[in-house]
Amino acid sequence: MTDTAASEALDSAIAVIGMSGRFPGAPDLDTYWRNLVGGVCSITDLTEEELLADGADPDEIRGRDYVAAKGVLADADRFEAALFGFHRTEAAALDPQHRLLLETAWSALEDAGHDPLAAPLRTGVYVGGGVTEHMLAAQTDPKLAAQLGALQVRILTDREFLAPWISYRLGLDGPSLTVQTACSTSLTAIHLAVQALLLGDCDTALAGGVAVDTVRSRGYVHYQGGIFSPDGRCRPFDERSGGTVPGNGVGVVVLRRLADALADGDPVRAVIRGSAVTNDGAARVGFTAPGVDQQTAAIVEAWTSAGLDPADAQYLEAHGTATELGDRIEASAATAAFKGALGTRSVGLGSVKANIGHLDAAAGVAGFIKTVLMLEHATLAPTAGAGRPHPELALDDSPFHVVDRAAPWPEPECGPRRAGISSVGIGGTNVHVALEQAPPRPAPAATSGPEVLLLSARTEDALKTLAGRLAAVLRTPGAPSLADTAHTLRFGRTPLAERAYVLAADREEAAARLAELAEGRAGSVPAGADDLRAIGEAWLRDERLPWPGRGRRVALPTYPFAGESHGAFGLDTVRAQSAKEPEPQTAPDAGLDPAVRALLVETLGLDSADDLGMTYFAAGGDSLAAVHLVGCLRDDFDIDVPLTLFLEELTLDELARRIVEAREPDDALDALLSEFEGV
Incomplete structure (x- = not known):
């Protein structure tokens, strides 16, 4: 490659400046790395007692083909709602995937050394998630719709709004796209974020994904010939492989153009040199089956866009579902793409699914973060439980060997450490990212003193x-x-x-x-x-601060989220609160003022009418809740109030008084007419 071509390729490089994630067995990335390098399998074997306590069907879990295993995400039902401006009722209704993405996006920006509520201008969001049990339950719950309004329930639970909630609550003004390509969603989101940065659509981007199908303890039913493992373990490329195991998790990375990141002193953790996305189209045996040619094309195009060859990589983080068809096709596609390395050296091969299960929409970002951590630590992490390679994959005649133990990752003589990450989605969307170790960071300026x-x-x-x-x-x-x-x-x-x-x-x-x-x-x-x-x-004293102006951004511990639990569906809190409400909804004929106050308390999820000293927005109210309240006041109390009333700087106590007064002119007119009629 010419010097000009190399320079142009480097101009298209994207820096990874921040990361955050929560995965099975790992509430943070430090634990995630320890588990990975230790070859730990974090898939949980669930007991019958745990399953029954979480409402599982006794007949199903005692069936011959039920597998009580999953990549469990601990505390997936917890959320620090007040930090993000949600009142209790909204927080309970908010889908767990939204909650987790909000907190993980916050932590990723902090990891990058940026204030989450003062992120750089033109910060975009590219994330995706899966369908959840919570969403389906919430959107078909008539009580919740009556309490919050059907539109508000949809906005709080539908995965369509995963990206917009992050942009809104963190004040990010770049593009905000919810991405959906099934199992390849989060790596596709990273690819789209890279393209947006290169095109100038944004200058900083958050990218990643989340998967929380349910926060309850659940296994799965194994079907002969299906994609799920018969024994609760995922063994990619292994002779014992029999399928995948579902899991839950979330991951977000912060990206900037490398030149901008270096100029601004951002802590660069790795560099994306290229990425590509393809689709198998009709060139496969069925809609859910993968295809060889376009997987190969995605790999080759990603490295070509970097001005490199796949053979320049020393490691491939594969999709690796451990299904018979999936592993065979992926091995064939990767071998065709990496053929330049054949006969010269062996490329490490692995899949994080052996450690944590298949995280669906978050699978790609889990593998991406794993690979960044390996580059940072100059260590190849093993595929958990790796044994003999499956003979039908013919890995002995390929450029690859499965990494079965932790090993140093020496820097090559002809360039930096490089790796590829692949992700494949049901429906045919293939993604590949070419990743490179970060350039050396200059030593900090010598300083002394307190x-x-x-x-x-x-x-x-x-x-x-x-x-x-x-x-x-x-x-x-x-x-x-x-x-x-x-x-x-x-x-x-x-x-x-x-x-x-x-x-x-x-x-x-x-x-x-x-x-x-x-x-x-x-x-x-x-x-x-x-x-x-x-x-x-x-x-x-929260006063304006003078500052010496020295120092640069570094990775430090991020916010220790410790919000309250919102129950199995996130709706238990709503229902429990309604059952214990100290001032339940009062019928209009029992007194208008207490009825209006009870409506405000219930809608905003307040503890009692004693909390009415806050303003509407301080209590977590927003425009949609205001629309819902206007409708309830009209339908239940025959009171018409303008929506603008909720935009005024009034305490809820004063707001309730103004609402009640909105009916008083009619009452006074009725009294005056009665008086005239009696004359």
């Missing part, structure tokens, strides 16, 4: 948790400099209500003071840091 670390969270417990995690990071080898840590905490985090600050002269002292803060103890303050102490005190 720094002020500014911390905040929504609750005191979250603040303590955050301080403890930050202390642990600063004690690790290769920890960020104190100046970079201070800079990232100042500019890469959203200021929240609970606040604290720590003054320290070095990382060791900072870790000690943060540990004291985590334990609820106030530590001593070093002398001679009056200017920094003034910044800290201004931070506590």
Whole structure:
């Protein structure tokens, strides 16, 4: 390749500057990496007691072909609703996939060193998800429709709105696209985000996917000849392979053009050199079957767009469903694409599905994040439980070997570490991404002297948790400099209500003071840091802060989400709250004022009428809820109020009074007419 071609190819490179994900057995990416490099299978074997407690059909789970296994995502029903401006009723109705994507998008931006509520201009969102049990239950629940309005229920639960909710709640003004290509959804979302960055549609992009078919404990029924494994284990490319195992998870990455990321000092974790998407069309034996030619084409086109050859890769993260047809076709397609490596060296092959199961719409981003972590750690992670390769795949005559144990990933003599990631969707959409290790980051500027670390969270417990995690990071080898840590905490985090600050002269002292803060103890303050102490005190008072202006963005622990559980469908909370409501809906003839107040309490998910001191929007109200309330007031109470009434800066108490007064002129007119009739 000529120098000009190489330069042009590098101009099209996209930086991965932030990542966040939650996967089976891994609430965060540090745990995910430990599990991956340790070859841990995180698929859960569910007990009969667990299944029955979550409402499973006893006859089904005791059937001969029922497999009680799944890649379970812990705490998939929890959500820190207040951080995102949802009131309790909305949060309970909001689909778990929306909740998880919102929190994961927040964490990914923090991982990139950006304040989630002050992200760069023209930030786009490209995400997708699957169909959920919650969505189907919510959209057919007449009680919920009566409480929130049918349109609001759809907006809170339909996967069509996965991307728009992120854009709305985080204030992102770039394109907002919900992507659907079945199992290849999240890697397709990454490809579309890459294309949008290259075309200038946006300057930063969030991309990824989520899959939570249900938050309840559920296995599956194995059918002979079907796609699911008979024994609850997924063994890609293995002689014991018999099918895949479903799983739940979520992952989001933050992308920027490499030149922009380097210029702005973003923490580049890996580089996307090229990507491509194809469809098998009619060239396959059936709609759900994959095809060889277009899988090969996707791989070749992705590397060609990078000005490279597939043979330049040292590893391939395959789709790897462990189905007989799927693995055979994928191995054939990859062998055809990587033929340039045949006879010269062996390319590592793996699939994260062996570790966590098949995450459907989140499968691609799970493999993508795994590959970024391998590049960062210069380590090839094994495919969990890998045994002898399936003889029908003929891997001995291919460029590939299945990675069956953790191994160092040496940097090649002729270039950086490179890998490919493939994803295949039912319906024929094939995606491939060519990934490269990040360029070396220049060492931080030498600094000395004390720094002020500014911390905040929504609750005191979250603040303590955050301080403890930050202390642990600063004690690790290769920890960020104190100046970079201070800079990232100042500019890469959203200021929240609970606040604290720590003054320290070095990382060791900072870790000690943060540990004291985590334990609820106030530590001593070093002398001679009056200017920094003034910044800290201004931070506590939420005043405008002077700042020395040194430091750069680095990856630090992200927000420790710990929201409340919303039950199996997310609707249990709504129903339980309605059953315990201290001020239930009052009939109009029992008193108009208490009836209107009860309607506001129920619709906004408040604890009681004592919470009516908040404004409508502070209580989590929005335009759709206002439309619903206007309709309820008209239909149930024969009161017509303008929608603009809800836009005024009124407390809910005053709003209720104004609503009641809207009927009083008619009552006064009736009384006046009666008086005239009596004369």
